[in-house]
Amino acid sequence: MKKAYVRPLDLRHGSVDLSHGGGGRAMVQLIADVFGRAFDNEWLRRGDDGAVLPAPAPGERLVVATDAHVVSPLFFPGGDIGCLAVHGTLNDVAVMGARPLYLAAAFIIEEGFPLADLSRLVASMAAAAREAGVPVVTGDTKVVEKGKGDGLFIATTGVGALPGGRDLSGANARPGDAVIVSGTVGDHGMAIMAQRENLAFDSAIRSDTAALHGLAAVAIDAAPGLRLLRDPTRGGLAATLNEIAQQSAAGIVLDEGAIPVDPQVAAACEFLGLDPLNIANEGKLIAVCPAGEADALVAALRSHPLGARAACIGEVIADEHRFVQMRTAFGGRRMVDWLAGEQLPRIC
């Protein structure tokens, strides 16, 4: 008899079953062969219940952000739930002005989920984490019965270090400030919509999912007076600008003609009756800075591959009613409101 023989996981044709979440040898094997192998680092190798991390440098503070990812479909043009789960959380840490350091990840897997898909998604996630230079230091795996989940959900938590004195809160916008976006809006949401079965249309629209901490660092360096950064995800540019207006107790006036929109996204919005300003992004920043620093900030963003189409799109005004308004390209004015209801569920 071979000692402690374990049949290797069939990563080609096998699928996840309830035993993979049961706490037994099958679970240990799944964690080691799929997750451990992909994310491999000193913390995971220890096999403890948690990761022991060094304290931040003196004067620095910790930033923690968490994000659950339930996107459908799991694979979409430009990305998948794996890299999205890394980018989504890293970006929340990055727009706080922090340097992302570590990630934690929890996987909720539906019984019957193909191991081939799981390992592909975990590989994509590991590649995204490695590219960003942020290790996944601890994690958890749960398996739910068939029909109780939809393939795979991933929740991630990110930790970052915020230098002393830096404060990029959404409450910092001041009348006269410039509002800047780092590129075209609506790409991620429209890439997902184009894949939905009851809506499928042919397009070359790709999700913009990307880790933004590099671009955020460029913005922080270029504009010493930078007030705030945000990533306009669900609800799109419109929702995020309304949040900023609410937090800062100010109004915002946008110039429609200045907002970059990919022509394919604009066309898809046109025939679906949607507004690109309401559509989710996963790789764009909104920056608010004093008007005098706007040109330098836009130029710096444009020098970075993720900010090539950065543009100044409007200004902050004094408005006790906190309206976000827009000068339309047509020559009129209108409000840019929050989205009412749900445009499309499970976009990220």
Next chain:
Amino acid sequence: MKYVDEFRDGGIARGLAAAIAREVQPGRRYAFMEFCGGHTHAISRYGVADLLPAQVRMVHGPGCPVCVLPIGRIDQAIRLALDAGAIVCTYGDTLRVPASAGLSMLRARARGADIRMIYSAADALALAQQVPQREVVFFAIGFETTTPPTALVIRQAAQLGLGNFSVLCCHVLTPAAITAILESPEVRQLGSVPLDGFIGPAHVSTVIGSRPYAHFAEEYRKPVVIAGFEPLDVMQAVRMLVRQVNEGRAEVENEFTRAVTEDGNLKAQARVSEVFELRREFEWRGLGLVPYSALRIRPGFAAFDAEVRFGLDYRPVPDHPSCECGAILRGVRTPVECKLFGTVCTPETPMGSCMVSSEGACAAHYTYGRFRDIPITAEA
């Protein structure tokens, strides 16, 4: 976008605005009703009102399919899903319209009703083929634009001999609604709603043509200009209406010549009359019972008529007593004149149908225009 951007050009808009400003006569007021929600939406979204002189007032009409759908019809669809266990397929906006007993189709869904949002009638038919063991009902709403696709799926279902597909037909007719507005006491006798002309429907007219409006121009002496849904179309139509009023004419003119002919789409009309016939009367939200204003499925296709198949009876349900949707749909009130607007009635928690669809007068004003009404704010 080719064929779209040309009709949203700011430079041309400024030129048209200047032309309209030159042509309006000093001291004269012009009130035009844009019948369609599509026009209402364009006016709000592009800020067209900012480019019109103060003397020109746009009155929002009832041409929003979701807005005119009475509560009783939504109740029927909800009962089909909750009580009869059918899969009910519907266009998205309908999901949020408030129905009886604190329900909407969206809330019914949370209670277990199988209600699905679709983008085309053909999706409902395809679903029925995929799940032969389930009853699939298409909740068919809309004006003449959406009627031909419904006629087609009913014909296809008949050809395929589908035994599990039916249609809850709530299709309504534009000319009957315009007549109801022109015959309403506010417009006819009291003169409390001055109406100097209509911007006629864009998409509806591609199907029915421009001929059906001749009656209004002649009989009621109201100019009608059929216009596309782009903002420049609306401005050009306003200019044409101003000219007609100034010259004392009341004619049907067609601004939307790139899509609308006098006869309309004869093939579509033939399909529609093969499958549908006129209802003697139909309840509209805001307009009440309007004679010969809606379609029902002909007896020859009764197997696909959900009202027949499930033995549905229609129970009218009154609107919320404070909701002004009815008056707003007739052009008698504006959204801000409703005391529910922006307080308890918002797009998140609509009390009336006009706050639901993006084509509804209240939703359009709330979403795009309410910064003009300061001090109404988003926060309660």
